[in-house]
Amino acid sequence: MATEAELLRERLPWTCGPESVVAALADEPYLCCLSGVWAGGGAIVACGPLRVAGPAQDPFALIDDLPLVSRDGADAWGAVGGGWFGWLGYRLAAQVERVPLVELRPVPLADFHLAYYDHLLHRDAGGSWWFEALVTPARATALRERLDLLRARVEAELAVPSRPTAGPGPLRLARAVAAAHLRAVAACRERTWAGEIYQANICLRLEGEYEGTASALLRSALVHGRVPQYTAAFDTPGGGILSLSPELFLRRQGRHVRSGPIKGTAHRPDDPSRAVLSLEQLQTSGKDAAEHVMIVDLTRNDIGRVCEYGSVTAPRRPTAEAHPGLWHLVTSVEGRLRAGTGNSELVRACFPPGSVTGAPKVQSLKVIAELEPAGREVYTGAIGYASPLAGLELNVAIRTLELAQGRIWLGAGGGIVADSDPAAELEEALIKARPVAAAVGTSVFAE
Numbered sequence: 162m163a164t165e166a167e168l169l170r171e172r173l174p175w176t177c178g179p180e181s182v183v184a185a186l187a188d189e190p191y192l193c194c195l196s197g198v199w200a201g202g203g204a205i206v207a208c209g210p211l212r213v214a215g216p217a218q219d220p221f222a223l224i225d226d227l228p229l230v231s232r233d234g235a236d237a238w239g240a241v242g243g244g245w246f247g248w249l250g251y252r253l254a255a256q257v258e259r260v261p262l263v264e265l266r267p268v269p270l271a272d273f274h275l276a277y278y279d280h281l282l283h284r285d286a287g288g289s290w291w292f293e294a295l296v297t298p299a300r301a302t303a304l305r306e307r308l309d310l311l312r313a314r315v316e317a318e319l320a321v322p323s324r325p326t327a328g329p330g331p332l333r334l335a336r337a338v339a340a341a342h343l344r345a346v347a348a349c350r351e352r353t354w355a356g357e358i359y360q361a362n363i364c365l366r367l368e369g370e371y372e373g374t375a376s377a378l379l380r381s382a383l384v385h386g387r388v389p390q391y392t393a394a395f396d397t398p399g400g401g402i403l404s405l406s407p408e409l410f411l412r413r414q415g416r417h418v419r420s421g422p423i424k425g426t427a428h429r430p431d432d433p434s435r436a437v438l439s440l441e442q443l444q445t446s447g448k449d450a451a452e453h454v455m456i457v458d459l460t461r462n463d464i465g466r467v468c469e470y471g472s473v474t475a476p477r478r479p480t481a482e483a484h485p486g487l488w489h490l491v492t493s494v495e496g497r498l499r500a501g502t503g504n505s506e507l508v509r510a511c512f513p514p515g516s517v518t519g520a521p522k523v524q525s526l527k528v529i530a531e532l533e534p535a536g537r538e539v540y541t542g543a544i545g546y547a548s549p550l551a552g553l554e555l556n557v558a559i560r561t562l563e564l565a566q567g568r569i570w571l572g573a574g575g576g577i578v579a580d581s582d583p584a585a586e587l588e589e590a591l592i593k594a595r596p597v598a599a600a601v602g603t604s605v606f607a608e
Contacts, residue, residue, distance in 0.1 A: 166228040166279070166295035168550065169304065170236040173282070173290040173312065177319055179204035180383035182282055182290075183376050183394075185318030186311070191276050191397060192376050193246050196383065197390040200241050200551045202286030207246055209307070210276035211300075220249055220273040221256075221505040221512075224547035228295055237550060241283050243295040244548030247275040247395065248402060248558065251537040254513045260526040263536035267368075268568050270400045270538040280304055282311065295549070325381055328602035329371035329562075329569045332594065336608045338365055338534075339587060342574075345532040346583040352528055353579040359455050361519035361528045364574030365590055366535055367605060371569035375401030378562060378601045387600035391556035393544045400565030402539050405597050406556040408491075410514045410543045413507060413553035416498040418468065422453075422460045422516040423491050423557075452576045453479055453490050459515035459522060460494045466510040468496035504553045508543075514557045517541035519576060538563055540572035560597045571597060 175182075182204075183194050189208035196204040214223055224245050231237070252272045255262050280294035292311065294304045342365040349361050371378075379394035382405065389407040409421035457475055465473045473496035480491050498507065518541070519525025540563065545555035562571050573590040591605055598605045 164228045164297055166230050166297050166549075168230055168237055168240055168242050169292070169294040169296045170240055170242075171292045171308065173292060173315075175290040175315065175319070176288065177290075177315075178383060179206060179284060180380045181318055181322065182206045182315050183380055183383075184323045185315040187323075187374070187376060191395075193276075193395045194376060194379055194393070195246075195546070196379075196388055196392045199391065199393075199545070199554060200283070200548075201239060203284040203288070205241055205281055205283050205546070207243075207278040207281040210278045212277040214247075214273070214275040214277075216271065220253065220275055221509050223275050224504040224508065224553065227547065227549040228297070230295055230549045232550070239285060240291070240293050241281060241546070241548050241551040242293045243277070243279045243281055244546050244551070245275045245277050246546045247273065248539050248542060248544045249273050249508070249512065249555070250539045250542040251513055251558075253542065254518075254526055257509055257512050258523050258526060260523060261530040263530055263533055265534065266536045266538070268400075268538075268563075268565050268570070270402075270563055270565055271397070274395065274397055280307055282315075325384060326373050326377045328378070328381055329373070329564075330369045331604050331606040332367040332369045332569070332571055332598050334365065334367050334591070334605065334607040339607065341365075341534050342587055342590070343583040345534075346577055346581060346586045348532055349528060349577040350579060350581050350583075353577070358524050358528055359520045360452060360576045360578045361525040361532075362517045362541070362574055362576050363529065363532060363586070364537070364541070364572045365587075366570055366572055367594055368568060368570045369603065370567060371564055372567055373564075375403045375562070375564060378403045378564075381602050382600040385600060385602075387596065389560070391545075393556065395544075400563065402544070402558075402561055402563050403601070404539075404544050404556060404558055404561040405600055406544070406559050406561065408514075408516065408557040408559060410545075410555040410557045411507065411511060411553060412555075413498070413504065415552070416500070416502070417495070418464060418498055418507060419493060419495045420460050420464060420511070421491055421493050422456045422514070452578055453492065455520045456516045456576070457492045457494060459520045460511075463511040463515060463522075464494060464496045467498055467502050467507050469499055472497040504547050507553070508555070513542060516576075517557060517559060537572060560593065562597065562601065
């Protein structure tokens, strides 16, 4: 996008949460909302995109196709303005590496979805709302009209709030799916014993019924206060997603890049379901430490492919972070990109995220394709934005509900290493799924 644009940023007199803004704009095309720590914290709501990528386009190249925007003036700092928003599904792995994919797709979603918005509503970390736009001469009048329309719609919602819609039915784990997962974990463990891989992330699929939208599910999660750091919802004509992800895949600002791989899970004490590990056990678990070290090393290697030599760093010990219902071990891996490195080159070097594939990455992708019975869609890909002002920010698409054709499904799993126990791994997958189901007013049901 070889155009130039100017930032328009106008403060709005709202004190509401993002759930009210999402409700007000529920019938707008291609509605999306990011909430949590995106762009420094707060929320981003966008709708009515200027462009929507077609299936034949290169999604990696598109995230470099951004206008030139001046950073002059205080308003540019902290602004998002606009950009490409959407998802990069797991199946794009085959465009990055020579790997097979599972052919069975019970309910397919688009391999990627990217929409370019030249305006959005942005709630900053202090709670203030802004209308932000990347203005070109041809769009100046239309964007002013758009500001008036969005402001009127939201203020009407604030005057008479709408009621939340009904949630989905239970997310069911069929007996056959559970049995297949036990066999897949056992087979993957044998692959580690044979030295073929160090670990692979093996997942299962829970399914239910739902006729609503992802943005309606997001409103439910926001009202109940169950919003992780990298929450994102997208409505599209072909289906939607609600990602309640705690994990950062990539955050790029200028030449600085950061990733926050997660490996290791324990219940928080306030979670009523049965615990696999306490926090103390998690911090001293040899299995979880081994998983974590391998994925951090893999992440360092991926980022290092496009960073200056010697610039990639990570602390020696992970941090235990609290997330809804769970503790996780997290490490921040950082580096300085080589001069001239674009978003496309960075994402290609690291995709798909190593924490949800395994090590070595390419071989683990092949093992996943052999052992998982149904293909992954958005799950374990990446979700987020590329902005000319705010940079690039993508989550790891875990804890992600996907919906289309009256169906809703949720992937869950974990890293399998040499001493993994199949029954314990099955239970850990369900433990990860339960807070996600609870966030949208439903439950997990194992047949």
